[in-house]
Amino acid sequence: MAGLDADAPLFAQVAERLAAEIADGGVAEGERVPSSNELAAYYRINPATAAKGINVLADEGLLEKRRGIGMFVASGARLLLLERRRNRFAERYVQPMVAEAERLGIAAGELIDMVRAASHAQDGLIQEGLAL
Amino acid sequence: MTAAISVAGLTRRYRGHRALDDVTVDVEAGSITGLLGRNGAGKTTLMRIVAGQEFASSGSVRVFGASPVENDQVLRRMIFIREDQAYPDVKVGHALRVASWLHPNWNGEVADRLLADFGLPESRAIKKLSRGMRSALGIVIGLAARAEVTMFDEPYAGLDAVARQVFYEWLLAEYVAHPRTLLLSTHLIDEAAGLLERVVVIAAGRVVLDAAADDLRGAATRVSGPALAVDEFTAGRPVWERRRLGSQESVVVAGPLARESSVRT
Amino acid sequence: MSTWINVVRYHLVSRVNYLVLPWGWLAFAFAVDIVIFAFIPVGHHVVPTARGIVQVQDDSGRYAGGMGAIVLVFFAMGVQSVARSLPFALALGVSRRSYYTGTALLAVTLAVGYGLVLAALQAMERATGGWWLATHIFRVPYILDGPWYLTWLTSSVTLALLFAYGMWFGIVYRRWSLPGMLAFIAVQVAILLAAALLITWSHAWPGTGHFFVTLSAAGLTGLLAAATAALLAGGYATVRRATV
Numbered sequence: 001m002a003g004l005d006a007d008a009p010l011f012a013q014v015a016e017r018l019a020a021e022i023a024d025g026g027v028a029e030g031e032r033v034p035s036s037n038e039l040a041a042y043y044r045i046n047p048a049t050a051a052k053g054i055n056v057l058a059d060e061g062l063l064e065k066r067r068g069i070g071m072f073v074a075s076g077a078r079l080l081l082l083e084r085r086r087n088r089f090a091e092r093y094v095q096p097m098v099a100e101a102e103r104l105g106i107a108a109g110e111l112i113d114m115v116r117a118a119s120h121a122q123d124g125l126i127q128e129g130l131a132l
Numbered sequence: 133m134t135a136a137i138s139v140a141g142l143t144r145r146y147r148g149h150r151a152l153d154d155v156t157v158d159v160e161a162g163s164i165t166g167l168l169g170r171n172g173a174g175k176t177t178l179m180r181i182v183a184g185q186e187f188a189s190s191g192s193v194r195v196f197g198a199s200p201v202e203n204d205q206v207l208r209r210m211i212f213i214r215e216d217q218a219y220p221d222v223k224v225g226h227a228l229r230v231a232s233w234l235h236p237n238w239n240g241e242v243a244d245r246l247l248a249d250f251g252l253p254e255s256r257a258i259k260k261l262s263r264g265m266r267s268a269l270g271i272v273i274g275l276a277a278r279a280e281v282t283m284f285d286e287p288y289a290g291l292d293a294v295a296r297q298v299f300y301e302w303l304l305a306e307y308v309a310h311p312r313t314l315l316l317s318t319h320l321i322d323e324a325a326g327l328l329e330r331v332v333v334i335a336a337g338r339v340v341l342d343a344a345a346d347d348l349r350g351a352a353t354r355v356s357g358p359a360l361a362v363d364e365f366t367a368g369r370p371v372w373e374r375r376r377l378g379s380q381e382s383v384v385v386a387g388p389l390a391r392e393s394s395v396r397t
Numbered sequence: 398m399s400t401w402i403n404v405v406r407y408h409l410v411s412r413v414n415y416l417v418l419p420w421g422w423l424a425f426a427f428a429v430d431i432v433i434f435a436f437i438p439v440g441h442h443v444v445p446t447a448r449g450i451v452q453v454q455d456d457s458g459r460y461a462g463g464m465g466a467i468v469l470v471f472f473a474m475g476v477q478s479v480a481r482s483l484p485f486a487l488a489l490g491v492s493r494r495s496y497y498t499g500t501a502l503l504a505v506t507l508a509v510g511y512g513l514v515l516a517a518l519q520a521m522e523r524a525t526g527g528w529w530l531a532t533h534i535f536r537v538p539y540i541l542d543g544p545w546y547l548t549w550l551t552s553s554v555t556l557a558l559l560f561a562y563g564m565w566f567g568i569v570y571r572r573w574s575l576p577g578m579l580a581f582i583a584v585q586v587a588i589l590l591a592a593a594l595l596i597t598w599s600h601a602w603p604g605t606g607h608f609f610v611t612l613s614a615a616g617l618t619g620l621l622a623a624a625t626a627a628l629l630a631g632g633y634a635t636v637r638r639a640t641v
Contacts, residue, residue: 008388009346010326037308044300045326046164047308049346185487186640202637204400207490218484218641221477222411227485230407234489279490 003043010045014053022062022073023081029073033063135194136161136281136313137182142191144177144337151177153337155191159315159330164307166328166345167317174337175317176214179285182315183212195281211235213274215267215286224261224269225254228276237278242306246272249298263290271299275306283315296320300327356382400491404499405506407486408478415507419470426466431528464535467511471556475504475563480570484641493636497564501629504560512553516545543614551618558625565632571639 004013021027034042036051043050054071057063062077101111137159144152152174159165167175180186182193184200184207193199200206211231219227224247232238247254250268252261261269267290274284288296304327307314318324331348333341341348352372355362359381366385373384409415441452478500486496519535522528569581596605612620 004326006322006325006349009349011346040304040308041301043326044297044304046329046345047304048163048329049326052346180640183488184492187638202492202494204490204492204495207492210490212488212490214488217488218481220411220482220485221414226410230403230410230485231489233403233406234491277489 004045010043010049011052011056014039014043014045014050015056018053018057019062019081022077023085025078027073029075029077031073032069033071033073035070133158133160135159136196137315138192138194138197139178139182140192140194142178142181142193143189144174144181144186145189150337152181152188155334155337155339157332157339157342159313161313162311163329164303164314164316164327165330165332166324167315167332167334168319168321169317169334170319173334175334176285177337178334179212179214179283179315179317183207183210183283185212208234208236209279210281210283211274211277211279212283213270213285213287215270215289217266217270219258219266219269221257221259223255223257224252227258227269228254228273231273231277235277235279237280237310239276239278239310242278243272243276246275246302249302250295264292264295265290267291268295271302275302278306278310278312281313281315285317286319287316288320296323300324303327351388352384352386353388354382354384356380400495401499401502404486404491404496405503408482408500408503414477415474415503419467419474419511422466422470426464464515467515468555468559471508471511471559472563472566474507475560475565476567476570477563478503478560479564479567479636483567483571483639487641493639494633497633497636500564501561504557504564508553508557508560509549511556512549512551515552516549519548520545547614547618551614551621554618554621554625558621558628561625561628561632565628565635568632568635568639571641572635 004010018033027033033054036047036054039045039050039053040047054063058065058071060080062074062080063071064074065071098111106114135158137157139158140156142152142155143150155174155178167178169175177186181188182195182200184202187201193201195206195210198206200210228243228247232240232243246252250265250272252265252268252272256265258266258269267288271284271287274282274287288299291299300323303314303316316324316328325345328345331341331343331345332339355366357365357380359376359379362381362383366383369385369387371383371385375382444451444453482500483493483496487493491499515535522535566578566581569577573580596602
């Protein structure tokens, strides 16, 4: 299984990776996503599992089926995913950061300064075309 | 679900002990099912009985709705490749020819490409093959036959890790190209896990688990860290294994952990 | 039906095992016999006549055992046809019944074919006066002594008998391994002993002897054919529950 781990159901991981690809713009709206057979061959998993992952996204309206051709990224999918990530952002990134800072004895003020500094650095990188 | 293989109350008694004890399991048509278990658990016995090579003491076996025992019609649609398959005193190419006569779906092109991928020479006498090569031969025959019910019993004995990956990739490719019912027994759980749709676990001749592969992932979780934190975190869950070293602890608990909870300190 | 044919093809897929080796053995045994008898002078016996002692060549010729080789080979082929070849056939999805029937078909075909060749060789032997050495390799007194078609029939039946016997041994080995084979032999010996005892008790030895002496070659062939059928039936019954 190229890159999938044993922590969560495989179909869920497949769905998540596809979603991440859509959110990051790796595959654009209206573009075809890999078929379940292609995903199965790539990840070396059962085609039914791959199909399940695709169906999860299709059920959420992120993919649409075009008969005889395949699955395509639905319009508005990227925005939908980014919004979802936004909602989770605080929980996923901010809370752990705050907790770790507390453990290390970094005061809130210092933490905010660090965030600002990092933000400037990121802008600088973007300007130089080196952003992540 | 249409069951390609249907086993009910199957028991196999040998002198003194039960190799299989009241086994009931269905294998869905057009799926990949894994038969897992330790050595001696009864996997091979089960498959041999399903293939009509061994006889049950009691219970029933149905393949495509009919008993496979001495039933040419049903047996023709099956192939069973064993880890210790005994071959006649012929060459590799001969064995493939015979298999092609007896299997209507035989695909010679697939056989040729498999031979090339495994580096198996057609003109070599089978009795001169190494263990790994014999396993490769079994895999070539088992896959190229494209039998509706294809059973593999630990088919990779002697194959190195690379050859095993070749096998898994071919298995998937062939399964996609020509869907069939695949029953694969293995103790290399990690490697085969992704391929399986369904998992049947056998221990001491009994079926102890029969579930969709995805349901099993997340059926247990290992939590490690400072002992106090771990204990608090996993409170109230059944613990299946506990290991301690100093102030650290590693625990295996039942059930998955919600995504959010994995983020707490 | 087609399965039987496929079983025959299966056995013959490697020509060597059933179509080349037996001839090899026969040729080897033949050559050995010829070489031996080429060096042994033809026997003479002395006949006193009115004019003095005369040396007369034994015209009955010498008998060699070359045929024994092919007979043993057929037994060995019978054993191999089951012991080595059954497991793969079962793996490929052939029922035991079909496998046995197909193999028996092979046995008959081989026996008839080889029997014909033996009959031809016997004719050649006669024509050359015992290979120019007054040696009888393909002629067995009383049994293989008559017209060519009788030779063909008798040798075919004998070869089939041995193949069937070998098959049964092979099946017994598959089912019960070495202990089984030994038991199998022991049972046969026991039956023979029991038969001998029975004949002795009923004072039937003269009767038995008379029966065999007055039996024609054709009659003997019939007996052998019956024995072959019995062996085939025995093998069939045993193979039904054989496992690999």
